[in-house]
Amino acid sequence: MILGGLPFLSLDRTGVALLGAMGLVISGDLTIDEAARSLHLPTLILLFAFMVLSAQLRLSGSYTRVTLWLGATAGGRRRRCCAC
Numbered sequence: 753m754i755l756g757g758l759p760f761l762s763l764d765r766t767g768v769a770l771l772g773a774m775g776l777v778i779s780g781d782l783t784i785d786e787a788a789r790s791l792h793l794p795t796l797i798l799l800f801a802f803m804v805l806s807a808q809l810r811l812s813g814s815y816t817r818v819t820l821w822l823g824a825t826a827g828g829r830r831r832r833c834c835a836c
Contacts, residue, residue, distance in 0.1 A: 776782040
């Protein structure tokens with residue numbers, strides 16, 4: 753998982769986690785009811801909202817503008833990275 757996924761399956765971390773959860777249910781180690789109870793809906797909604805917000809910021813070019821602004825800021829790297 754250090755690589756970010758399994759190259760021979762063309763899956764990322766999310767896909768591998770979903771595949772593992774399906775494997776647990778299929779093998780009978782976890783019932784569907786137990787799997788449903790293990791989900792924390794407020795956390796899933798928060799993560800989804802952050803993904804939507806991040807995608808919109810990327811599409812609008814906000815990340816690029818902030819990066820360029822930080823690169824052009826006077827003071828150099830040392831000033832931005834430490835409190836000295």
